[in-house]
Amino acid sequence: xGKQRLEAFTDGVYAIVITLLxxxxxxxxxxxxxxxxxxxxxxxxxxxYVLSFFVVALYWFxxxxxxxxxxxxxxxxxxxNMVWLLFVTVMPFPAALxxxxxxxxxxxxxxxxxxxxxxxxxxxxLLYMKGHPDLCFTLVDSRLLRRQVPVYxxxxxxxxxxxxxxxYLPWISYGLYxxxxxxxxxxxxxxxxxxxxx
Amino acid sequence: xGKQRLEAFTDGVYAIVITLLxxxxxxxxxxxxxxxxxxxxxxxxxxxYVLSFFVVALYWFxxxxxxxxxxxxxxxxxxxNMVWLLFVTVMPFPAALxxxxxxxxxxxxxxxxxxxxxxxxxxxxLLYMKGHPDLCFTLVDSRLLRRQVPVYxxxxxxxxxxxxxxxYLPWISYGLYxxxxxxxxxxxxxxxxxxxxx
Amino acid sequence: xGKQRLEAFTDGVYAIVITLLxxxxxxxxxxxxxxxxxxxxxxxxxxxYVLSFFVVALYWFxxxxxxxxxxxxxxxxxxxNMVWLLFVTVMPFPAALxxxxxxxxxxxxxxxxxxxxxxxxxxxxLLYMKGHPDLCFTLVDSRLLRRQVPVYxxxxxxxxxxxxxxxYLPWISYGLYxxxxxxxxxxxxxxxxxxxxx
Amino acid sequence: xGKQRLEAFTDGVYAIVITLLxxxxxxxxxxxxxxxxxxxxxxxxxxxYVLSFFVVALYWFxxxxxxxxxxxxxxxxxxxNMVWLLFVTVMPFPAALxxxxxxxxxxxxxxxxxxxxxxxxxxxxLLYMKGHPDLCFTLVDSRLLRRQVPVYxxxxxxxxxxxxxxxYLPWISYGLYxxxxxxxxxxxxxxxxxxxxx
Numbered sequence: 001x002g003k004q005r006l007e008a009f010t011d012g013v014y015a016i017v018i019t020l021l022x023x024x025x026x027x028x029x030x031x032x033x034x035x036x037x038x039x040x041x042x043x044x045x046x047x048x049y050v051l052s053f054f055v056v057a058l059y060w061f062x063x064x065x066x067x068x069x070x071x072x073x074x075x076x077x078x079x080x081n082m083v084w085l086l087f088v089t090v091m092p093f094p095a096a097l098x099x100x101x102x103x104x105x106x107x108x109x110x111x112x113x114x115x116x117x118x119x120x121x122x123x124x125x126l127l128y129m130k131g132h133p134d135l136c137f138t139l140v141d142s143r144l145l146r147r148q149v150p151v152y153x154x155x156x157x158x159x160x161x162x163x164x165x166x167x168y169l170p171w172i173s174y175g176l177y178x179x180x181x182x183x184x185x186x187x188x189x190x191x192x193x194x195x196x197x198x
Numbered sequence: 199x200g201k202q203r204l205e206a207f208t209d210g211v212y213a214i215v216i217t218l219l220x221x222x223x224x225x226x227x228x229x230x231x232x233x234x235x236x237x238x239x240x241x242x243x244x245x246x247y248v249l250s251f252f253v254v255a256l257y258w259f260x261x262x263x264x265x266x267x268x269x270x271x272x273x274x275x276x277x278x279n280m281v282w283l284l285f286v287t288v289m290p291f292p293a294a295l296x297x298x299x300x301x302x303x304x305x306x307x308x309x310x311x312x313x314x315x316x317x318x319x320x321x322x323x324l325l326y327m328k329g330h331p332d333l334c335f336t337l338v339d340s341r342l343l344r345r346q347v348p349v350y351x352x353x354x355x356x357x358x359x360x361x362x363x364x365x366y367l368p369w370i371s372y373g374l375y376x377x378x379x380x381x382x383x384x385x386x387x388x389x390x391x392x393x394x395x396x
Numbered sequence: 397x398g399k400q401r402l403e404a405f406t407d408g409v410y411a412i413v414i415t416l417l418x419x420x421x422x423x424x425x426x427x428x429x430x431x432x433x434x435x436x437x438x439x440x441x442x443x444x445y446v447l448s449f450f451v452v453a454l455y456w457f458x459x460x461x462x463x464x465x466x467x468x469x470x471x472x473x474x475x476x477n478m479v480w481l482l483f484v485t486v487m488p489f490p491a492a493l494x495x496x497x498x499x500x501x502x503x504x505x506x507x508x509x510x511x512x513x514x515x516x517x518x519x520x521x522l523l524y525m526k527g528h529p530d531l532c533f534t535l536v537d538s539r540l541l542r543r544q545v546p547v548y549x550x551x552x553x554x555x556x557x558x559x560x561x562x563x564y565l566p567w568i569s570y571g572l573y574x575x576x577x578x579x580x581x582x583x584x585x586x587x588x589x590x591x592x593x594x
Numbered sequence: 595x596g597k598q599r600l601e602a603f604t605d606g607v608y609a610i611v612i613t614l615l616x617x618x619x620x621x622x623x624x625x626x627x628x629x630x631x632x633x634x635x636x637x638x639x640x641x642x643y644v645l646s647f648f649v650v651a652l653y654w655f656x657x658x659x660x661x662x663x664x665x666x667x668x669x670x671x672x673x674x675n676m677v678w679l680l681f682v683t684v685m686p687f688p689a690a691l692x693x694x695x696x697x698x699x700x701x702x703x704x705x706x707x708x709x710x711x712x713x714x715x716x717x718x719x720l721l722y723m724k725g726h727p728d729l730c731f732t733l734v735d736s737r738l739l740r741r742q743v744p745v746y747x748x749x750x751x752x753x754x755x756x757x758x759x760x761x762y763l764p765w766i767s768y769g770l771y772x773x774x775x776x777x778x779x780x781x782x783x784x785x786x787x788x789x790x791x792x
Contacts, residue, residue, distance in 0.1 A: 012210055
């Protein structure tokens with residue numbers, strides 16, 4: 001089926017993005033005696049790495065739950081998917097920026113903007129599926145969308161709050177990003193058979 | 199089927215190229231206070247990144263539309279496909295060059311030459327398929343080729359114009375590349391079921 | 397089947413990690429006359445590279461032997477698998493650190509800690525499979541676990557010994573890591589049909 | 595089938611290696627006025643890049659022709675395949691070294707040694723298949739091996755000659771590597787259906 005090609009390509013992109021994140025954690029270049037101190041100073045980078053790893057993992061997961069409902073794809077769907085991937089492949093940049101400038105407002109804001117853009121594109125794809133029932137196995141109807149809207153609204157609202165607080169309480173911004181991530185992970189972990197055979 | 203192996207390999211290469219592009223956008227190494235200015239100065243790089251992302255995406259898309267017509271492959275087809283991939287895997291270099299030297303003629307020209315070489319190889323593959331109908335599902339006949347020729351001619355003509363103008367009006371060169379890309383994206387977005395099951 | 401998507405993603409991550417390891421072996425930047433000496437000085441890095449290559453290969457192998465027993469997956473399984481991948485994707489960092497600071501205790505310890513964390517996550521996944529027989533083809537029963545426990549215990553015990561000795565006899569630590577790896581490789585090489593069709 | 599997992603992993607590794615090669619071609623950091631000269635000075639690197647691209651492509655091709663004959667795999671086969679991949683994933687290092695020190699004997703020799711090691715491992719795999727007919731579709735018999743031996747002997751002989759001449763006539767070494775590559779590419783291009791379905 002045609003959508004399998006797009007899924008394979010998408011899987012490949014996610015696998016590479018999630019693996020490339022480690023390349024931004026450069027080994028310190030110090031005297032062996034100060035290696036411990038240098039590594040301890042890298043803890044913000046490690047935190048950002050783990051956060052970004054699970055962010056990408058979560059997007060991969062939700063991508064598959066969307067893809068599961070898709071029967072066939074058209075040209076517009078390919079390009080919507082590409083825009084989604086654009087915001088995902090960009091992730092190593094804000095991740096590296098945040099790791100390098102841990103408590104600076106601009107990196108926190110850029111990180112949050114990328115999170116929101118990825119989410120919004122995902123929602124646009126859902127809307128497109130609603131308008132093209134011939135592409136879907138399951139009907140993406142108003143009822144399903146109405147159930148999704150609060151999730152998207154809360155998620156993006158918290159991200160937006162994180163961006164706004166970046167200039168005043170950067171630690172809270174980190175905490176907000178991490179909390180949303182954790183909440184979404186726990187939510188998806190409860191799914192009984194998330195990638196069932198079609 | 200044998201062609202699936204080549205397609206999987208090709209998909210992998212495309213997925214990696216499109217994801218590697220972000221590695222060329224290095225995070226600035228400045229005082230936090232000048233981070234905003236430093237990031238603003240990276241806008242040409244960001245523009246080149248987005249352009250290159252969709253260039254690679256478009257080549258992946260057209261690769262699949264060609265692959266869809268292919269039933270089986272022979273040794274020559276494998277090597278023609280490899281030459282095609284060579285020009286695609288090269289893309290991160292002109293992209294990085296263009297991002298580093300935004301309005302310089304040589305990077306613009308090299309970028310355009312790579313676009314043309316990739317296109318020409320794609321067309322050579324179509325010609326090869328025309329000469330070997332046993333490899334194809336759909337006959338790549340003169341009628342189909344005649345429909346494709348103007349697209350290739352206009353595309354490469356505009357790229358060549360962009361190369362020539364690089365020494366005089368670099369902004370126009372950028373604009374020409376981006377316009378062709380956008381036109382081809384819109385054109386392919388209209389395809390009803392681009393990657394249908396075979 | 398749903399688990400195939402997770403397997404494909406996991407395969408991709410492993411393939412990228414094992415290939416990225418070479419990026420940490422930077423070519424020396426010296427006068428041609430001193431190139432031989434410079435390359436000879438890189439032997440510890442080469443040793444670490446080969447060690448890490450086979451470590452990742454071994455984890456890929458055991459991943460597949462686990463995946464073979466899995467019939468379907470649920471949300472928690474996806475996240476356990478992601479944690480496993482986290483510790484695998486991290487590997488290029490301790491590998492590069494160990495190559496750059498060959499006989500220093502901290503890099504040896506970090507390397508060993510990553511080995512143990514990956515192993516422990518693998519064991520947690522086995523425990524999860526034991527508790528969810530509906531996810532498995534073969535029952536992961538107490539008998540099978542009892543057979544695996546000594547392997548995990550010895551492996552992690554030797555790694556822990558390697559970590560402890562890093563501050564006193566770093567060469568022995570290296571030797572311990574390499575010996576466990578070799579023993580596990582020989583053990584798995586004896587498997588008659590390790591990735592049989594299901 | 596179990597071998598498909600190993601093939602997918604192997605395909606992934608090849609796709610990444612062939613794409614990573616471009617990362618070693620760093621963009622020059624000069625004044626725009628001297629960009630032309632700087633890029634012209636990179637021609638040896640470009641030559642090495644193209645050579646290495648087709649070397650990896652050729653190994654991928656021969657890997658698949660071997661894999662085609664394989665019905666199922668055992669533990670030893672997995673590890674022989676891993677050793678093969680080790681020498682392939684190493685390739686970006688000698689390629690970068692050769693690009694950085696174009697006419698120096700040591701890089702040429704290391705490059706040739708890697709080519710020979712990859713070839714020899716491929717031949718060992720053939721021997722293993724001959725000894726384990728239960729793993730193969732087609733019998734890898736003495737007749738087939740006898741047909742392959744001269745190819746391996748000539749290929750590795752020429753590579754060895756290239757290594758020896760590296761200290762006296764480095765240009766000839768380059769020429770020898772490139773000629774063998776070209777001869778093997780032409781030979782494989784003539785295969786009617788190299789990746790046929792099994």
